Amino acid sequence: MKHPSQTSGLTIVIKVGTSSICDEKSHFPILSNLSGLVETVLKLKSLQHRVVVVTSAAVGTGLRRLNIAEKPSKLAARQAVAAVGQGRLMALYDDLFGQFNQPVAQVLLTKNDLSDRSQYLNAVSCLEELLSMDVVPIVNENDTISTQGIRFGDNDTLAAITAGMIKADYLFLMTDVDCLYTDNPRTNPDARPVLLCDDVAALKDKVSVVSGGSALGTGGMITKLIAADLATAAGVTTVITHGSKTTNICKIINSNNDDNQKTPSETPLHTKFTAKNNPMLDRKWWILHGLHTAGTIYIDAGAAKAVVTPGLRSSLFAAGIVDVQGKFNAQQAVQICLRQTTVEGDKTHLVDVAIGKGLVNYSSAEITRIKQCNSSEIAGILGYVNADCVIHRDNLVRVAQEQEIS
Incomplete structure (x- = not known):
């Protein structure tokens, strides 16, 4: 991965939302925005950048094609509308890119596709091969088969995961405002723009992101913060900017060049x-963000410290497990939590602190039987030993810091 200050040969993911592609009321495609996107992608490619487009608007395009006024509430109906719209949406992209003889490819994903390591690697290989063939991949969620349990949730998350998969240098989240504000600028005249963020978690406490997406879309500004958190964890510089001003993408990339002396007013x-x-x-990024969380393991404070303390970074052993929630099999991903007691005034509360996520060597039923036991006792309890630990440190992703554990 090149440093973003280098402005040639970058890998760039551009996510365009429904509000940038379809008119919210008429559902007609906004051709000026789509044409601007195509021209920007071609400009980037002429500068030797590799570009992936993550697109929304299958449902919006389907509503127009079927002459339906509003997005259906019934899941099967939304899936059917998306099935109609996805073909029309790809036809639009193919026609516009085709004017410049630029081949495109449709890539439809669900979270379930990426939960298996081999399928995840196959998806990565396919995207890499398309880029090496000078093709522009057009990525969307496979809405026709997605259910709540296997959805990415919105295409901001899908874009972040796609960017992580191909080790992109930049992720551009195109939205209906120029940037993130401390509050909704449409209703609060005192809202201030946030130009730079080094810590997404800290930023969430300083800005108001309660407004949702458009009537056609599924996201809002909160989903973009989540996506930025996922992408930056994978080493991807993430940018929020206006969806109707795609020509700004090149200017923003140039402004990040260390040798460029543009003033902020020119950017x-x-x-x-x-x-x-x-x-x-x-691999650990895949475990944390690509895998469905099948259950929860609760551990004691000693195990939590052993797992997260730098220099120890221990595997998780049965002796430190105090409880198991959910039903899961071996090699599924589970959340690891520490249940702490907090006191506010005269009231006591139990608070779950997320320690990490990992792939288990035993099922929930097996862990329930061996919890709080030493590794040497596993064979006598189960009659066999899959491993001496419940989660090996190489399959464990830590999200808590040592100071968070009391």
């Missing part, structure tokens, strides 16, 4: 989330 308004200096390794 288009945008919010930049800086990539983490020590991005998560691919």
Whole structure:
């Protein structure tokens, strides 16, 4: 991965939302925005950048084609509308890119597709191969088969996961405002733009992101913060900017060049989330963000400290497990939590602190039987030993810091 200050040969993911593609009321495509996107992608490619487009609007396009006024509430109906719209949406992209003889490819994903390691790697290989063939991948969620349990939730998250998969340098989240504000600028005249963010978690406490997406879309500004958190953890610089001003993408990339002396007033308004200096390794990033969480393991404070303390980074052993929730099999991903007691006034509360996530060597039923036992006792309890630990440190992603554990 190149440093974003280098302005040639970058890998760039551009996510365009429904509000940038379809008119919210008429559902007609906004051709000026789509044409601007195509021209920007071609400009980037002429500068030797590799570009992936993550698109929304299958449902919006389907509503127009079927002459339906509002998005259906019934899941099967929404899936059917999306099935109609996805073909029309790809036809639009193919026609517009086809004017410049630029081939495109449709890539439809669900979270379930990426939960299996081999399928995840196959998806990565396919995207890499398309880019090497000078094709522009057009990525969307496979709405026709997605259910609540296997959805990414919105295409901001899908875009972040796609960016992480291909180790992108930039992720651009195109929205209906120029940047992230401290509050909704449409209703609060005192709302201030947020231009740079180094810590997404800290930023969430300082801004108001309660407004949702459009009538056709599924996201809002909160989903973009979540996406920025996912992408920056993978080492991807993330930018929020206006969806109708795609020509700003090139200017924003140029403004990040260390040798460029542009003043802030010359740079288009945008919010930049800086990539983490020590991005998560691919396998652990996949465990944390690509896998469905099948259950929860509760551990004691001693085990939590052993797992998260630098220099120890221990595997998780049965002796430190105090409870199991949910039903799961071996090699599924589970959340690891520490249940702490907090006191507010005369009231006592139990608070779950997320320690991490990992792939288990035993099922929930097996862990229930061996919890709080030493590794040497496992064979006598179960009659066999899969491993001496419940989660090996190489399959464990830590999200808590040592100071968070009391």
